[in-house]
Amino acid sequence: MRIFDPHIHMTSRTTDDYERMADAGVRALVEPAFWLGQPRTSVGSFVDYFDSLIGWEPFRASQFGIRHHCTIALNPKEANDPRCREVLDVLPRYLLKDGVVAVGEIGYDSMTPAEDEALAAQLALAVDHELPALVHTPHRDKAAGTRRTLDVVKEVGIDARRVLVDHLNEVTVGLVRDSGCWMGFSIYPDTKMSPPRMVEILKRYGTERILVNSAADWGRSDPLLTVATAQAMRDAGFTADDVDRVMWRNPVEFFGQSGRLELTADPPAATFAGSSILRGGD
Numbered sequence: 001m002r003i004f005d006p007h008i009h010m011t012s013r014t015t016d017d018y019e020r021m022a023d024a025g026v027r028a029l030v031e032p033a034f035w036l037g038q039p040r041t042s043v044g045s046f047v048d049y050f051d052s053l054i055g056w057e058p059f060r061a062s063q064f065g066i067r068h069h070c071t072i073a074l075n076p077k078e079a080n081d082p083r084c085r086e087v088l089d090v091l092p093r094y095l096l097k098d099g100v101v102a103v104g105e106i107g108y109d110s111m112t113p114a115e116d117e118a119l120a121a122q123l124a125l126a127v128d129h130e131l132p133a134l135v136h137t138p139h140r141d142k143a144a145g146t147r148r149t150l151d152v153v154k155e156v157g158i159d160a161r162r163v164l165v166d167h168l169n170e171v172t173v174g175l176v177r178d179s180g181c182w183m184g185f186s187i188y189p190d191t192k193m194s195p196p197r198m199v200e201i202l203k204r205y206g207t208e209r210i211l212v213n214s215a216a217d218w219g220r221s222d223p224l225l226t227v228a229t230a231q232a233m234r235d236a237g238f239t240a241d242d243v244d245r246v247m248w249r250n251p252v253e254f255f256g257q258s259g260r261l262e263l264t265a266d267p268p269a270a271t272f273a274g275s276s277i278l279r280g281g282d
């Protein structure tokens with residue numbers, strides 16, 4: 001089983017996590033830029049963080065045979081802080097870099113006018129740079145936030161097939177499916193989506209355009225919940241091919257739209273049995 005975690009914040013995880021992920025079959029991941037727990041006070045703080053997402057973190061992942069990619073953006077929470085807004089001018093420089101496979105995570109936190117503006121501006125940046133976009137949906141008022149997100153996607157005119165709307169649940173999945181956007185689900189240890197609930201969604205909606213991630217960060221989270229969900233799919237009667245589609249080929253297809261996924265170089269053949277096929281995009 002090969003796993004591609006399309007949303008995980010490795011900056012906040014230890015090398016033990018990388019090791020456990022590699023042992024369990026995680027071979028590639030996408031780390032979206034987000035907040036730091038405490039507020040940033042200047043644009044320099046973003047610059048250092050972005051540099052670590054394209055330099056240090058891929059190196060750390062490579063030591064465990066995991067391919068690391070990232071997405072770059074002003075996150076929804078900090079879109080409200082005037083000290084952070086200037087980072088919008090810095091983003092184009094990073095959106096050209098190898099290893100940056102989307103604009104993200106963008107979207108809504110409290111659904112303020114400042115967030116509206118930052119979301120629209122960054123979706124437009126994705127169009128300009130021919131990159132997909134990773135959109136976070138708010139924890140409060142999720143249905144309203146999702147509807148508003150889909151309205152902005154339409155207004156900006158970005159192709160829905162290049163947009164991944166993340167952190168969905170039973171209430172919001174249908175809206176996103178009908179929009180033509182990709183559907184992301186974050187599996188958590190005790191809140192939001194769990195492996196059994198995810199399996200029910202897959203039974204009802206199928207495996208097309210669906211991505212599953214652990215969204216692990218500094219909070220209570222578990223980088224192996226992708227693996228647990230894959231197992232729950234098998235236990236519920238999904239085939240190995242269904243699991244491979246959701247856990248590998250779907251994220252490869254979505255982020256492959258950037259033209260920058262690197263899944264062939266330095267295959268970790270020595271540590272993983274049967275890992276010769278790492279090229280994706282088909």
Ligand SMILES: [Zn+2]
Pocket residue numbers: 007009032034105215
């Ligand atoms: Zn996140």
